[in-house]
Amino acid sequence: MGTEIAQGRRTTIKDIAERAGVSKGAVSYALNGRPGVSDETRERILAIAEELGWYPNRAARALSASRADACGLILARPATTIALEPFFMEFIAGVEACLSPRAIGLTIQLAGSAEEEIEGYRRWFGEHRVDGVFVFDIVQNDPRAAALSSIGLPAVVIGGPDACRPLPAVWHDEASVVVEAVQYLAALGHRKIARVAGVSEFVHTEERTRAFRDTARELGLEAEVVATDYTPESGTRATRRLLSTPKPPTAIIFDSDLLAVTGLGVAQQMGFSVPDDLSLIGWDDSLISRVVHPPLTAITRDIGAYGATAAAHLLKVIEGETSGNIEVPRGELTLRGSTAPPRGVDPARARAALIPDDPARPAVRSVRGSRPIDV
Amino acid sequence: MGTEIAQGRRTTIKDIAERAGVSKGAVSYALNGRPGVSDETRERILAIAEELGWYPNRAARALSASRADACGLILARPATTIALEPFFMEFIAGVEACLSPRAIGLTIQLAGSAEEEIEGYRRWFGEHRVDGVFVFDIVQNDPRAAALSSIGLPAVVIGGPDACRPLPAVWHDEASVVVEAVQYLAALGHRKIARVAGVSEFVHTEERTRAFRDTARELGLEAEVVATDYTPESGTRATRRLLSTPKPPTAIIFDSDLLAVTGLGVAQQMGFSVPDDLSLIGWDDSLISRVVHPPLTAITRDIGAYGATAAAHLLKVIEGETSGNIEVPRGELTLRGSTAPPRGVDPARARAALIPDDPARPAVRSVRGSRPIDV
Numbered sequence: 001m002g003t004e005i006a007q008g009r010r011t012t013i014k015d016i017a018e019r020a021g022v023s024k025g026a027v028s029y030a031l032n033g034r035p036g037v038s039d040e041t042r043e044r045i046l047a048i049a050e051e052l053g054w055y056p057n058r059a060a061r062a063l064s065a066s067r068a069d070a071c072g073l074i075l076a077r078p079a080t081t082i083a084l085e086p087f088f089m090e091f092i093a094g095v096e097a098c099l100s101p102r103a104i105g106l107t108i109q110l111a112g113s114a115e116e117e118i119e120g121y122r123r124w125f126g127e128h129r130v131d132g133v134f135v136f137d138i139v140q141n142d143p144r145a146a147a148l149s150s151i152g153l154p155a156v157v158i159g160g161p162d163a164c165r166p167l168p169a170v171w172h173d174e175a176s177v178v179v180e181a182v183q184y185l186a187a188l189g190h191r192k193i194a195r196v197a198g199v200s201e202f203v204h205t206e207e208r209t210r211a212f213r214d215t216a217r218e219l220g221l222e223a224e225v226v227a228t229d230y231t232p233e234s235g236t237r238a239t240r241r242l243l244s245t246p247k248p249p250t251a252i253i254f255d256s257d258l259l260a261v262t263g264l265g266v267a268q269q270m271g272f273s274v275p276d277d278l279s280l281i282g283w284d285d286s287l288i289s290r291v292v293h294p295p296l297t298a299i300t301r302d303i304g305a306y307g308a309t310a311a312a313h314l315l316k317v318i319e320g321e322t323s324g325n326i327e328v329p330r331g332e333l334t335l336r337g338s339t340a341p342p343r344g345v346d347p348a349r350a351r352a353a354l355i356p357d358d359p360a361r362p363a364v365r366s367v368r369g370s371r372p373i374d375v
Numbered sequence: 376m377g378t379e380i381a382q383g384r385r386t387t388i389k390d391i392a393e394r395a396g397v398s399k400g401a402v403s404y405a406l407n408g409r410p411g412v413s414d415e416t417r418e419r420i421l422a423i424a425e426e427l428g429w430y431p432n433r434a435a436r437a438l439s440a441s442r443a444d445a446c447g448l449i450l451a452r453p454a455t456t457i458a459l460e461p462f463f464m465e466f467i468a469g470v471e472a473c474l475s476p477r478a479i480g481l482t483i484q485l486a487g488s489a490e491e492e493i494e495g496y497r498r499w500f501g502e503h504r505v506d507g508v509f510v511f512d513i514v515q516n517d518p519r520a521a522a523l524s525s526i527g528l529p530a531v532v533i534g535g536p537d538a539c540r541p542l543p544a545v546w547h548d549e550a551s552v553v554v555e556a557v558q559y560l561a562a563l564g565h566r567k568i569a570r571v572a573g574v575s576e577f578v579h580t581e582e583r584t585r586a587f588r589d590t591a592r593e594l595g596l597e598a599e600v601v602a603t604d605y606t607p608e609s610g611t612r613a614t615r616r617l618l619s620t621p622k623p624p625t626a627i628i629f630d631s632d633l634l635a636v637t638g639l640g641v642a643q644q645m646g647f648s649v650p651d652d653l654s655l656i657g658w659d660d661s662l663i664s665r666v667v668h669p670p671l672t673a674i675t676r677d678i679g680a681y682g683a684t685a686a687a688h689l690l691k692v693i694e695g696e697t698s699g700n701i702e703v704p705r706g707e708l709t710l711r712g713s714t715a716p717p718r719g720v721d722p723a724r725a726r727a728a729l730i731p732d733d734p735a736r737p738a739v740r741s742v743r744g745s746r747p748i749d750v
Contacts (some may be wrong), residue, residue, distance in 0.1 A: 054501070072480075088464070089463070096484060104485070106483060108483060109475055122428060125385065126386070128385075258662075258663075261666055265666045265668040268670075287633075291611065291636055292667065295640070
C-alpha cells in the first residue's frame with residue numbers, strides 16, 4: 001500500500017510506520033536514535049522519513065524540551081524611524097546569519113513604550129514563544145534589567161553593560177572614536193563644532209556626549225550638543241537651529257546616518273556648501289552615507305558582525321554557558337568628501353596652534369579599558 | 376502556604392491549584408471556561424492566575440490547536456539591500472500593527488535564493504512554526520506558487536495576482552501612476568526621459584516598464600529603461616551611464632527610494648543641477664526622499680497600510696475564510712522640488728505641442744480595471 005501524503009497535511013510517524021511496515025514505536029525509536037530497532041530498519045525508516053518530508057513537530061519538541069527555537073526582539077521606537085534607520089535591519093541581518101543555519105527563528109515586535117515592551121517579554125516567556133531576547137536603547141538604571149531578571153527570560157543587552165546589570169551585554173567603546181573625530185576636526189582647523197545627538201537618555205548617547213564635550217574642552221574648541229529623538233523632523237530642526245545662528249559651527253557630527261543625511265539636506269537647502277562652508281560626519285556608515293553627494297565622512301561600525309556576535313552570545317546565555325559581557329570592535333573614522341578645513345583656514349597653521357609642545361601629553365586621551373570586561 | 380513562584384519559572388496550573396486550595400482539574404475547568412466549578416471558585420481561580428502571571432503554554436496550545444500563532448516572511452534579497460530599502464521595515468511595521476494586538480508573532484528570515492526560500496517554507500510548515508507567510512518579489516510563473524500550494528502552507532502574495540495563482544494576493548495597480556508620471560514630465564516639456572528600474576524579472580517591474588514605454592511612445596517621447604538589482608552600486612552605474620551620453624535624458628524615474636537618492640548623488644557629483652538640468656522622480660516616498668535636497672518628487676504609497684491589509688488578509692486565509700485577492704490603493708504622484716521644466720523650455724508651449732486637438736482622445740489612458748479582482 002502506498003502512503004500518499006495529502007497536500008497540506010504534515011507527515012506523521014504513523015505515515016512513516018505504514019510505509020515502512022513497522023510499528024509507530026519502532027519509528028519513534030529510529031527517529032530519536034534510541035535502541036530497539038536493527039541498524040538496517042533504522043536506516044530504512046530514516047530514508048522514508050526524509051522522502052516523505054518529515055520534520056519533528058516543533059510544538060511537541062518545545063513542550064518536552066522547553067525550547068521555542070526562536071529568539072526575539074521588541075523595539076520601542078516609532079515604526080517610521082525604525083524603517084528608516086539602516087542600523088536595525090543590518091543588525092537583524094547579522095542575527096539571521098547566526099540563527100538561520102541553526103534553524104532558530106527570529107520574532108520581532110514593535111512596542112509603544114518600555115512598559116509595553118516588558119509586558120511583551122512577560123507574554124513571550126509565559127507562552128514559551130522565544131528562548132531569549134535582544135534588548136536595545138539602554139537607559140541608566142534601565143527598568144528592563146530588573147523586569148527580565150524577574151521574569152527569567154534570557155536576554156542580551158546591546159550596549160553599555162553597566163546600566164543593565166546583571167544582564168549580559170554585547171557592547172563596544174563609544175567614546176574613543178568621538179575623541180578621534182573631534183581631534184580630527186580640530187586638526188583641520190575647526191574651532192566651533194556641534195553634534196546633533198540621539199535620545200539624550202540613552203546610555204550610548206551620554207557616553208558620546210561626555211567624550212565630545214571633554215575633548216572639545218581639552219582642545220579649546222567651542223562645542224554645542226543638540227539632542228533629537230532620531231526622527232528626521234527633529235534632525236532637521238536641530239541642524240536648522242545650529243545653522244541659523246550669526247556665527248554657525250563649521251563642523252557637525254551626527255549620531256545616525258539618517259540624521260546626517262537629513263542634516264546634509266538642510267545645509268544644502270540653506271545654501272551652505274559641504275565641505276567648504278560646513279563639514280559633516282555621519283554615524284554607522286551604512287550605504288546611505290556613501291550614495292549622497294558629497295559622500296559622508298562617517299564613524300564606521302560593522303553592524304552585521306555586531307548582530308551575529310550578539311546572536312551567538314544569546315544562544316550561549318540561553319544554554320546557561322555564560323552570563324558575561326562581550327566587547328566588539330569600536331567604530332572607526334572613515335574619511336570621505338564631507339569634511340575639509342574651514343574656508344580660509346590653513347590646517348598646518350591650525351595644527352601648530354593646537355598641538356601642545358609638551359611631548360609627555362598624549363595626543364589621544366586614552367578612554368579604552370574604562371568599561372568592565374568580564375567575559 | 377504561600378505559593379512563591381521562583382524567578383525564571385513559569386506559573387503552572389499546579390501553582391494556581393495550590394494557592395487556591397483546589398484540585399488541578401478544577402483550575403483547568405476554570406481556565407478553559409468549562410463547567411465543573413462554581414462561579415465563585417472560577418472567579419477566584421482566574422484572579423489568582425492573573426496575579427501569578429499565568430499564560431497558556433503556547434507550545435501545548437499549538438500542539439492541540441495546530442496553530443503556531445505566528446506569521447512569517449522569508450526574503451531572498453541581499454541583507455544590505457533590505458537594510459537600506461525602507462519598504463520592508465515599513466511593511467513589517469504595518470504587519471505588526473495588525474498582528475501585535477492579536478498576540479500573533481512575526482518571524483522573519485533571510486534566504487540566499489528562491490530554492491532556499493522554499494526549503495524554509497517546507498521546514499516552517501513541518502515544524503508548525505508559522506501559520507502562514509507573506510511572499511514578495513513575484514516573477515512570472517513563480518515557482519513558489521506551486522511549492523506553497525503543494526506544501527499546504529497558507530500564503531498571501533504581495534503583488535500581481537496573475538503570476539502566483541492560485542495563491543491569494545494583496546496587490547495594487549502599478550501602471551496607472553507610471554502613466555501619470557510620464558504625462559506630467561511630458562507636460563513640463565521633457566522630450567527624452569529614462570527610468571532606472573528594479574529587477575526586470577519581477578512582475579511589478581514588468582508592469583511599470585510596459586506602462587512607461589507605452590505612454591512615452593503615445594506621447595512621442597524618447598524613453599530608455601535601465602534595469603538594476605536594487606543595490607546602490609547598480610543604481611549608481613545606471614544613472615552614471617544615462618548621464619554620460621552626449622545627449623542625456625532630462626528626467627529620470629527611479630523604481631525605489633534608495634535608487635532615487637543614489638541617482639541624486641550621482642547627478643550632483645557629475646555637476647547636474649537638480650531640477651534645472653535634470654528632473655528626478657522617486658518611488659514609495661519614504662521619509663528618505665523628503666530629507667534630501669532638493670526633496671524628491673515621488674510616487675507615494677502607504678506601505679504601512681499595505682502591510683496591515685496584507686496581514687489581516689493572511690489571517691483570514693489561515694482561517695479558511697477567503698482565498699481571494701484584495702486590491703489596495705495605487706500610488707499617487709507627489710510633487711516636490713526635484714522636478715521642473717527642462718532648462719530653456721517654456722512648458723506652456725511644450726504642452727501646446729503635446730496635447731492633441733482631438734477632444735475625444737482621453738488625456739489619461741485608462742489602465743485601471745485591467746487586473747482581476749475576485750474578492
